[in-house]
Amino acid sequence: MNTDRIPTSQDSAGSLAPPFALQANFAYPDWEIGLTGTSAESPPPFRAVNVSQVKQLSPFRYPGGKTWLVPEVRRWVTGLGVRPSVFVEPFAGGASVGLTVAVENLADRVVLNELDPDVAAVWKVIFGPSDDCAIWLFEEILSAELTEPFVRSIIDSEPQTLGERAFRTIIKNRCQRGGILAPGAGLVKAGEKGRGVLSRWYPETLVKRMTTLRGIRSRVEFIEGDAFKVIEHHASNPAATYMIDPPYSLSGKKAGARLYLHNRIDHERLFVDISKVAGKCLMSYDDTQEVSGLAKQHGFDINKVLMKSSHHKILHELLIEKT
Numbered sequence: 001m002n003t004d005r006i007p008t009s010q011d012s013a014g015s016l017a018p019p020f021a022l023q024a025n026f027a028y029p030d031w032e033i034g035l036t037g038t039s040a041e042s043p044p045p046f047r048a049v050n051v052s053q054v055k056q057l058s059p060f061r062y063p064g065g066k067t068w069l070v071p072e073v074r075r076w077v078t079g080l081g082v083r084p085s086v087f088v089e090p091f092a093g094g095a096s097v098g099l100t101v102a103v104e105n106l107a108d109r110v111v112l113n114e115l116d117p118d119v120a121a122v123w124k125v126i127f128g129p130s131d132d133c134a135i136w137l138f139e140e141i142l143s144a145e146l147t148e149p150f151v152r153s154i155i156d157s158e159p160q161t162l163g164e165r166a167f168r169t170i171i172k173n174r175c176q177r178g179g180i181l182a183p184g185a186g187l188v189k190a191g192e193k194g195r196g197v198l199s200r201w202y203p204e205t206l207v208k209r210m211t212t213l214r215g216i217r218s219r220v221e222f223i224e225g226d227a228f229k230v231i232e233h234h235a236s237n238p239a240a241t242y243m244i245d246p247p248y249s250l251s252g253k254k255a256g257a258r259l260y261l262h263n264r265i266d267h268e269r270l271f272v273d274i275s276k277v278a279g280k281c282l283m284s285y286d287d288t289q290e291v292s293g294l295a296k297q298h299g300f301d302i303n304k305v306l307m308k309s310s311h312h313k314i315l316h317e318l319l320i321e322k323t
């Protein structure tokens, strides 16, 4: 497979024909991304890594973000044979996949949903009706003089407006370790080249990304709410297409890690609800027996994704497809 070209609707199956090489960017900048296999039990040997350019659209550096999956999801969406009337990302987080679908106009409409009110504040400013609020946020970002005391004062502040809440989220996301927004996350210490809190602070880039997204807001609806409700809302629409990227399952290795304010969901219920939707769905999950058991129980296809860290550690993730 030529992984360097942009897929078109002429491409064959919409399903995930393995092995499919994945290209990566910097969801985790120090990771290289590997290939996939068909079986959750027997991974294929690791193959060439092609770390190429995935355009970063999100203003977030999101823990568990799926920027690296963008090329594969793009191929899947364009190969479905039917243009989605709506592309739904119920656990949006940094929304790298949904944003790509919106910017590349791969669906009539994109619905992003997120429960965390801090994350939601950023999306509400970007996709909301108020230019004043968006301009206020952009100016705050561009004029901020980041020092550790300033960062701490913003993080400890109690926002009074949507803009202030969005600004606090951006500061937390850029200056806390791993971009983690959950309570208890500490500040980046040395960071890149010892730049500390400044090491992930690129104000012009952030504002440019947000301005681009604001330009396509007529195609994007953001909802602050529960993923299950959004899935239910679109369940009867056969042309609704879903990218589901929930928090890790309870039995996974990362189950203890507090990456998100809302870290727990009912995974069994999620599989049941997805089995009932009329549209097509791709789910990204940690590789556990619990998850592959649920996928098999509902007759979903399982593909395995291998990611190789720069320390040569192989990390697994499952891509589960409901056709």
Ligand SMILES: C[S@@+](CC[C@H](N)C(=O)[O-])C[C@H]1O[C@@H](n2cnc3c(N)ncnc32)[C@H](O)[C@@H]1O
Pocket (backbone or CB within 6 Å): 062, 063, 064, 065, 066, 067, 090, 091, 092, 093, 094, 095, 096, 097, 113, 114, 115, 116, 119, 225, 226, 227, 228, 245, 246, 247, 248, 260, 261, 262, 263, 264, 265
């Ligand atoms: C794995 S992350 C999504 C990352 C995203 N795909 C990206 O590329 O950045 C899961 C997200 O689900 C959110 N979440 C957890 N429970 C939720 C719920 N019941 N409804 C909506 N969102 C929820 C978390 O706050 C978190 O942002």
